[in-house]
Amino acid sequence: MSKQFTANDVKENGSVEKGLHIIIDNDVYEMGGFVDEHPGGAKILKRVGGKDASKQFWKYHNESVLKKYQERLKVGTLKESSKL
Template structure:
């Protein structure tokens, strides 16, 4: 079973040193180890750390990106009803 995170849990991981969690469509991803690999650069990931990045993600990516990296980076889901 996937771990569930509150909005505050995600906010507490807003930097690379703390794990750099982001939310995409209620799924929580740990991006700290991916920052240097991100084709768009580290800056954008750091900007959305600890936040819901769904809008920004879907603006530049399609479903194939989640299929490629999702299993590796996903650490859980946002608790139902949790809002940032």
Template sequence: MSKSISAKEVKEHSTVEKGLYIIIDNGVYEMAGFVDEHPGGAKILKRVGGKDASKQFWKYHNEGVLKKYQPKLKIGELKEDAKL
């Protein structure tokens, strides 16, 4: 079962030191260990840390990239916040 992660928790992991979480299509990915390997450079990952990076991701990547790295980097799904 996939771990549910809140948007607040993603936001709290906005730097490499804190884990660098990003969101892609409601999936939460931990990128801290990948920043030095990222072909586009560490700067872009650091810029989207703690945020939804779906728009930026799909602008430069195809589905094959997501499938390749998903098993290694995906840590959970974005939890829907309760609506009052």
């Protein structure tokens, strides 16, 4: 079973120093180690850190991108009671 996070947990870990957690479709991803690799640059990841980035993600990516990085970057899911 994967770790469950509240929206507040994700918000508290929204900086690079704290792991840069983001939410995409109720899954929580740790982007801190990926910031320098992100083809779109670090700035956009830092801007969505600690937030639900689903809308921004799907605007620029397709499902194959999510599948490619999911195993490496997904750290858990958003608790049902704390979905945004």
